[in-house]
Amino acid sequence: MTYSDRKSMPLFPISIVTELTELTARQVRYYEEKGLVTPVRSKGNRRLFSFYDVDRLLEIKELIDQGVNLAGIKQVLKVKSEQQEPIKHKEEVTMREDISEKDLHKMLRRELIESGYLNHSSIVKGELSRFYH
Amino acid sequence: MTYSDRKSMPLFPISIVTELTELTARQVRYYEEKGLVTPVRSKGNRRLFSFYDVDRLLEIKELIDQGVNLAGIKQVLKVKSEQQEPIKHKEEVTMREDISEKDLHKMLRRELIESGYLNHSSIVKGELSRFYH
DNA sequence: TTTTTATGTTAACTTTTCTAACATCTGTTG
DNA sequence: CAACAGATGTTAGAAAAGTTAACATAAAAA
Numbered sequence: 024m025t026y027s028d029r030k031s032m033p034l035f036p037i038s039i040v041t042e043l044t045e046l047t048a049r050q051v052r053y054y055e056e057k058g059l060v061t062p063v064r065s066k067g068n069r070r071l072f073s074f075y076d077v078d079r080l081l082e083i084k085e086l087i088d089q090g091v092n093l094a095g096i097k098q099v100l101k102v103k104s105e106q107q108e109p110i111k112h113k114e115e116v117t118m119r120e121d122i123s124e125k126d127l128h129k130m131l132r133r134e135l136i137e138s139g140y141l142n143h144s145s146i147v148k149g150e151l152s153r154f155y156h
Numbered sequence: 157m158t159y160s161d162r163k164s165m166p167l168f169p170i171s172i173v174t175e176l177t178e179l180t181a182r183q184v185r186y187y188e189e190k191g192l193v194t195p196v197r198s199k200g201n202r203r204l205f206s207f208y209d210v211d212r213l214l215e216i217k218e219l220i221d222q223g224v225n226l227a228g229i230k231q232v233l234k235v236k237s238e239q240q241e242p243i244k245h246k247e248e249v250t251m252r253e254d255i256s257e258k259d260l261h262k263m264l265r266r267e268l269i270e271s272g273y274l275n276h277s278s279i280v281k282g283e284l285s286r287f288y289h
Numbered sequence: 290t291t292t293t294t295a296t297g298t299t300a301a302c303t304t305t306t307c308t309a310a311c312a313t314c315t316g317t318t319g
Numbered sequence: 320c321a322a323c324a325g326a327t328g329t330t331a332g333a334a335a336a337g338t339t340a341a342c343a344t345a346a347a348a349a
Binding site (some may be wrong): 169171172181185200202203225248 | 336337338339346
């Protein structure tokens with residue numbers, strides 16, 4: 024199991040995911056059963072979702088809301104992903120093969136400390152007005 | 157309960173936090189008891205930590221490693237926070253008073269979809285080399 | 290030395306999640 | 320219409336993870 028970056032780092036339990044996506048746990052599990060998302064499992068068999076997974080579930084939800092059935096969603100996501108990674112640079116693939124989960128947690132720690140992640144709230148600020156009635 | 161942005165949005169269970177910080181659950185709970193962090197609680201009384209909390213715990217850990225005791229850490233964090241928010245702009249304070257947890261989850265959803273969050277991996281890439289032996 | 294601080298360990302209990310089964314609704318198809 | 324398939328709800332029982340509280344202990348401070 025290797026995670027290429029924080030997007031695919033398993034962080035969230037299903038309860039948080041249901042709140043973020045407004046999908047039910049039943050739906051999330053069913054979509055996994057159908058191969059639409061593949062959260063990893065904790066030692067104790069609990070699903071752990073990454074940002075990537077959540078993002079994917081949000082896409083799924085939008086398509087569901089548009090009346091697309093699961094088979095259709097599968098296709099849409101497939102097409103999208105093919106479209107998205109046109110060339111794979113060798114460094115970005117092979118370099119990361121054997122990074123352990125622990126190392127990736129270290130990476131996230133480092134990011135939390137050093138990156139701008141904790142300091143750039145401009146997007147939130149900019150989007151805030153949408154949530155005032 | 158109002159969270160000003162994603163930094164303070166409660167997302168992680170204690171197990172993930174212990175992995176991210178390499179602190180024990182006992183330590184994390186103790187630091188909470190001493191008022192160093194204040195994770196919110198889920199409906200069922202589980203601690204839920206935000207990125208902000210994790211960041212704070214990482215700072216605490218660094219200070220611990222430097223031999224600072226908890227009383228000292230409390231002071232350091234206090235000074236830092238005072239230093240950090242010199243002026244509070246009215247918009248950034250009062251505008252956000254009544255944002256519900258649900259709204260903030262919507263905000264995170266929006267961010268996940270629209271912001272660059274899911275697309276900027278440059279920091280990870282740049283830091284990657286540190287984890288190769 | 291005695292006390293305090295910080296952390297480990299354990300026990301009993303509660304919450305959350307898991308799987309699996311069965312129920313139900315809805316849209317499609319014969 | 321009737322039957323079926325797809326998608327989701329609901330429930331039960333078991334396992335995992337989290338909670339508090341108590342007691343243990345090593346190291347530092349007094």
